[in-house]
Amino acid sequence: MFKKVTIHNDERGLLFRKGNYYKLLQPNVYRFSAFSEDTVVVLNITKPFIVEGKDLQLFMHDEGLLQQLDVVHVLDHEYVLHYEDSKFCGLLTSGSYAFWNVLKKHTYVHIDxxxxxxxxxxxxxxxxxxxxxxxxxxxxxxxxxxxxxxxxxxxxxxxxxxxxxxxxxxxxxxxxxxxQLQIDMTGQEMMTEDKVTLRLNFVCQYKIVSPLRIMAIKSFEEQLYIQLQLILREYVGTLKLDDLLKMKQEIAAFVLSRLQEKSDDYGVLFLSAGLKDIILPGDIKDILNTVLLAEKKAQANLITRREETASARSLLNTAKLMDENQTLYRLKELEFLEKICEKIGTISLTGGGNLLEQLNSLLGDRSR
Structure with missing residues (x-):
């Protein structure tokens, strides 16, 4: 009685005697006694060399087997890219692997x-x-x-x-x-030199020019915001309210110049700055509105008096000319008579004399 084992061309056999690996079997037909303790494990050489339940190191003493295997050891800090016939096959992590080199050419790229x-x-x-x-x-x-x-x-x-x-x-x-980035400061409370608390809306545009410098600054945007606060407080705190309102157009220029002094420290380029609003407390706003109304009324009264004075002066000059020139006086009378006649529908004349004499009687005789 015999046990028959056939190994094909795309296969190899591993002979085990009493449970231990003995040798490699090439393609052929093998017969073993039915009472023999020999066993054969047949492996497909197109697949990785893996013997279930056996460690790879058990086969490393067989020189004949090693000639038909590529053995790859992958360290813990490595990946290995595995190629078969120049085609990517897979990635190997740490461990030991074996591949048949009979039908296919294997290449390996070790990566640290x-x-x-x-x-x-x-x-x-x-x-x-x-x-x-x-x-x-x-x-x-x-x-x-x-x-x-x-x-x-x-x-x-x-x-x-x-x-x-x-x-x-x-x-x-x-x-x-x-x-280009922007800092928006909204409703920031500040106190003027004369102890008036107001709120500012301010805006600033900038660009980052040194990214690595930014990385070294913790909470960069927050620090930039605080720097803007400090500069605004420095400016507002040295001015009284009236001066601040008069000079509000200069705030942006002052803040921008001070920020530009800090450009290298923050690694940014400050492009522009602007004051959007000054928000006053309600009572201060009412006082300013009262003052403004009083100023406008005073200006209106001044203009009215100026116009009345000019009108009186013009009338005086006209009177002097008419008193000195009888012809001018008579022309002025005729001018007024013409205006009166424009508003009268009919004129009735009674008595003798012609029309011109009766009109003259209405105007009076300047020769007397």
Whole structure:
């Protein structure tokens, strides 16, 4: 009685004698006694060398077997890219692997993941097959980025997409917006020199020119806001309310000049600043409205008196001319008579004499 084992061309056999590996069997037909304790494990050489329940190291003493195997050891800090006949097959993590080298040519790319950035030789077309083993970060066209390994900054990144291995090194990318930005200060309470509390609405535009400097400042926007507050308080606190209202157009220029002195400290370029509103307390607003109304009434009275004086002076000059020139006087009388006649429908004359003599009698005789 015999046990028959057939090994095909795309197969290899592993002979075990009394449970221990004995030797490699090439393609052929083998017969073993039915009472023999020999067993054969047949493996397909198009697949990885894996013997269930057996460690790879049990087969490393067989030189004949090792000639037909590629044995790959992947360290804890490595990934290995596995290619079969120049086609990507898979990614190997830490451990030991064996592949038959009989029908296919295997190549391996060892990658040290302690250097997280993906090497340039890795084709971007492989990335979908590497999902879960890498992470991606994007820096937009209007941004600048900073690369950190284990919370230590490495370098500045321009716009683009960047890929890093997931491994023992923690990777982070922080981005900074390089577009024009704005600080809006709304309803900020401040006190003038004469102890009047008012509220300001102020706006300031700026651009970041040194992204790495920004990264070194904790709560950058908050610190910039506080700096703007301090400059405004410095300006408002040295002026009385009346002076502040007269000089409010100068606030923006003062604040912008002071901010520009701090540009290098904050790594920004301050572009413009402007005062939107000054909001006064209700009682102060009522007082100012009363003062303004009184001033306008005084101006109106002054204009009225000026016009009355000019009118009286004009009448006096006319009277003097008429007194000195009889012809002018008579013309003025005729002018008024004409205005009167425009408002009269009919004129009735009685008595003798012609029309001109009766009109003369109405005007009176200036020769007497």
């Amino acid at each position: 993941i302690r250097k997280p950035e993906l090497p340039a030789e890795i084709d971007a077309a492989l990335l979908p097959k590497l999902a879960g083993f890498y992470q991606a970060f994007e820096v937009a066209n209007h941004e600048s980025g900073a690369l950190f390994y284990n919370h230590v900054m490495q370098k500045e990144l321009g716009p683009g997409k960047y890929y890093f291995w997931r491994g023992p090194v923690s990777v982070a990318v922080k981005t900074v917006d390089l577009r």
